[in-house]
Amino acid sequence: MTGCVTDAAGRRWNLPDPVAWRLEYTAGVPCDSFWLRCLWDRDNTARPGDWVGFFAERKGERVFTGLVDECEVGWGADGQTLEISGRGMAARLLDNEALGQDYQYATQADIIRDHVAPYGIAVAPGGGLPPVSRFSVAAGSSEWSVIYDFARYYGGIAPRFDRQGRLVLSGWGDSQERVVDDRAPLIALLHRDKRYGVLSQVLVRDRWSGRVEPVRNSAFQAAGGQAGRVITMPTRSSYKAMRYSGQFQLDRSAGELERLEVTLGEAFCAWPGDLVHVQRAGWGWNGRYRAVQVTVGMDRRGYWTKMELARPDFVV
Numbered sequence: 001m002t003g004c005v006t007d008a009a010g011r012r013w014n015l016p017d018p019v020a021w022r023l024e025y026t027a028g029v030p031c032d033s034f035w036l037r038c039l040w041d042r043d044n045t046a047r048p049g050d051w052v053g054f055f056a057e058r059k060g061e062r063v064f065t066g067l068v069d070e071c072e073v074g075w076g077a078d079g080q081t082l083e084i085s086g087r088g089m090a091a092r093l094l095d096n097e098a099l100g101q102d103y104q105y106a107t108q109a110d111i112i113r114d115h116v117a118p119y120g121i122a123v124a125p126g127g128g129l130p131p132v133s134r135f136s137v138a139a140g141s142s143e144w145s146v147i148y149d150f151a152r153y154y155g156g157i158a159p160r161f162d163r164q165g166r167l168v169l170s171g172w173g174d175s176q177e178r179v180v181d182d183r184a185p186l187i188a189l190l191h192r193d194k195r196y197g198v199l200s201q202v203l204v205r206d207r208w209s210g211r212v213e214p215v216r217n218s219a220f221q222a223a224g225g226q227a228g229r230v231i232t233m234p235t236r237s238s239y240k241a242m243r244y245s246g247q248f249q250l251d252r253s254a255g256e257l258e259r260l261e262v263t264l265g266e267a268f269c270a271w272p273g274d275l276v277h278v279q280r281a282g283w284g285w286n287g288r289y290r291a292v293q294v295t296v297g298m299d300r301r302g303y304w305t306k307m308e309l310a311r312p313d314f315v316v
Contacts, residue, residue, distance in 0.1 A: 018298070023063065051084070070086070092120075105134075116147065180279065185266055202247075203246075206233055263306045273291065
């Protein structure tokens with residue numbers, strides 16, 4: 001893998017071959033991230049403080065596009081080294097506050113024009129979200145939360161970024177399916193049950209009418225779960241949006257109840273959204289899962305990929 005950086009004027013520098021690196025890909029939340037370490041010549045005249053953008057390529061293919069958050073040049077047992085880290089392009093939307101406003105009738109083009117395009121972010125083809133009447137942007141919201149609310153609550157699509165740094169507003173494609181069987185170069189395999197954070201009930205309250213809509217996770221309640229939340233919907237939210245919001249919160253929290261972590265001794269074994277079939281002899285949690293977070297790295301152990309897997313109907 002090779003890394004490159006750019007400054008605000010678009011000038012590009014190829015980084016030295018890394019001695020260690022890590023690329024983390026998510027299903028949209030939280031933001032993708034990267035970290036890279038390489039040897040740094042004392043006579044190098046480049047100014048890391050000027051770097052703004054980062055991208056990585058492998059075998060001629062773009063595998064990461066993001067923004068530089070931090071650079072460090074240090075000296076130690078390995079000589080002088082450079083460490084650079086940052087986040088994916090979602091950082092542009094996370095770091096900027098949206099202007100509070102109300103749309104009588106908001107289309108995808110309106111949302112992209114007002115909340116995506118000003119930050120130089122491209123949109124991948126294939127998305128077609130329905131228009132939303134009386135869509136409100138709350139003061140203090142991040143630009144990312146505007147995109148997320150419009151796409152997820154009203155369009156049923158989890159927004160995310162691809163490896164070219166483009167905003168994706170379409171569903172997961174199931175064309176890529178991976179198999180982890182007894183022939184896979186397995187390093188570690190872990191199954192986790194986690195009750196913390198899983199909700200048993202959500203009360204969705206309309207601020208103006210006072211109407212309250214309870215939505216329950218009956219299965220979790222029957223298993224002894226007792227964790228509730230109250231959501232107060234903003235002005236002009238429809239009853240349908242109220243129900244969907246409550247059910248969405250339950251479904252998303254329920255997706256945290258079970259996780260499978262698979263670490264393989266190869267790089268780039270899967271991407272978020274891929275379906276992964278686990279078929280290991282003697283393993284009690286074989287089945288079909290969806291990759292929700294993938295971390296790929298290289299260090300003294302060699303190349304590796306760590307996949308966090310959830311059930312295929314996982315809600316982002």
